[in-house]
Amino acid sequence: MLVVVGLDQDFNPRRIERYLVLIRASGADPVLVLTKADECEIVQDCIDLLLEVEESGVPIHAINAKDKASVAELAPYLGPGHTVVLVGSSGAGKSTLTNTLLGREKMKTNTVRSNDSRGRHTTTSRVLTPLPQGGCLIDTPGMREVKFSGDEDIVDAFEDIEALATGCRFRDCVHGNEPGCAVQAAIEEGTLDEARFMHFVKLRDELEAAAVTQAQRRAEEALLQKAAHKRNKDKLGRR
Ligand SMILES: Nc1nc2c(ncn2[C@@H]2O[C@H](COP(=O)(O)OP(=O)(O)OP(=O)(O)O)[C@@H](O)[C@H]2O)c(=O)[nH]1
Ligand SMILES: [Mg+2]
Ligand SMILES: [Zn+2]
Incomplete structure (x- = not known):
């Protein structure tokens, strides 16, 4: 592409x-x-x-x-x-x-x-x-906006940060103020560029927000489908 x-x-x-x-x-x-x-x-x-x-x-x-x-x-x-x-x-x-x-x-x-x-x-x-x-x-026609659906992954784009993260003390470290964070340590040492890390955080947050929206949408769709199914069953049952 x-x-x-x-x-x-x-x-x-x-x-x-x-x-x-x-x-x-x-x-x-x-x-x-x-x-x-x-x-x-x-x-x-x-x-x-x-x-x-x-x-x-x-x-x-x-x-x-x-x-x-x-x-x-x-x-x-x-x-x-x-x-x-x-x-x-x-x-x-x-x-x-x-x-x-x-x-x-x-x-x-x-x-x-x-x-x-x-x-x-x-x-x-x-x-x-x-x-x-x-x-x-x-x-193709020009795109009006570019948004995440929630299914994407940024691991490929930030392999360096993902590799560092394996050294964090906590497995679910978000590299904020947690003790023993290898990512923050790398920024302090100067081996990881802070601007690059900030960019990673922004993309990660955008992806998480998109994933939440997607999950909500799927839950709503499932409810609507269940309601429609019930309506059909009631209708057929009456005949
Ligand atoms: N000077 C210069 N002008 C360019 C260049 N590429 C595109 N243009 C001009 O930019 C304008 C838009 O180009 P298009 O090819 O129509 O753009 P598009 O991406 O196909 O746009 P949509 O079909 O609306 O999505 C035209 O006036 C082109 O002449 C370039 O490399 N140099
Ligand atoms: Mg065009
Ligand atoms: Zn960390």
């Missing part, structure tokens, strides 16, 4: 991290494609910012989606036997990238709002296209 993010006001490391957690949970391999590099003066700073919180080695490409030579570096993902799906906000450049890879204007594209870089939801359905490179590509 190519996560397509514009190097304009679309650029948001927190959202990118949520994409990566969701994609890893699905079993697909994420690749980060930063578009509009030709219009951004701080490309390397943006990449550095991502590297700070993202240590799992996701490939990052900063490109000009309108330029054939620039998008050529995506070739390793596009060969025979590969299917890539482009995901990202509206206006990120998914369809622009699709057209450049195809070498023709198959998909309609549209300018973004100048004040906040938002797109106009130009693509409205998913489109699967064979590529001249031999693989297949799916362009």
Whole structure:
């Protein structure tokens, strides 16, 4: 899955991290494609910012989606036997990238709002296209938001913290103020970056909240189903 993010006001490391957690949970391999590099003066700073919180080695490409030579570096993902799906906000450049890879204007594209870089939801359905490179590509409509369902796991994204946690005194340590916390010790020693830990905490809390919401929803559904079942039984019983 190519996560397509514009190097304009679309650029948001927190959202990118949520994409990566969701994609890893699905079993697909994420690749980060930063578009509009030709219009951004701080490309390397943006990449550095991502590297700070993202240590799992996701490939990052900063490109000009309108330029054939620039998008050529995506070739390793596009060969025979590969299917890539482009995901990202509206206006990120998914369809622009699709057209450049195809070498023709198959998909309609549209300018973004100048004040906040938002797109106009130009693509409205998913489109699967064979590529001249031999693989297949799916362009998709821009996503309005990226949220967790509650089934995801952040272990893969934070293997370093999970490994440290095995050294905590308590098995259910949340790495707050517990005595004998190996994670806090690593932060104090400087072997674990505090910003990275804070980011882990934020994602963990978001995931927990999503899991609770999901559990409540399932419980409500089960109750509704039980009530419907009873109604049916009563009705049939009367006949
Ligand atoms: N300069 C520059 N402009 C780009 C680049 N990528 C996309 N654009 C412009 O960004 C705008 C939005 O591009 P689209 O390809 O329509 O975006 P999209 O992701 O398909 O948007 P939706 O279909 O709405 O989800 C267009 O005006 C593109 O020309 C890039 O790398 N550089
Ligand atoms: Mg599009
Ligand atoms: Zn701990």
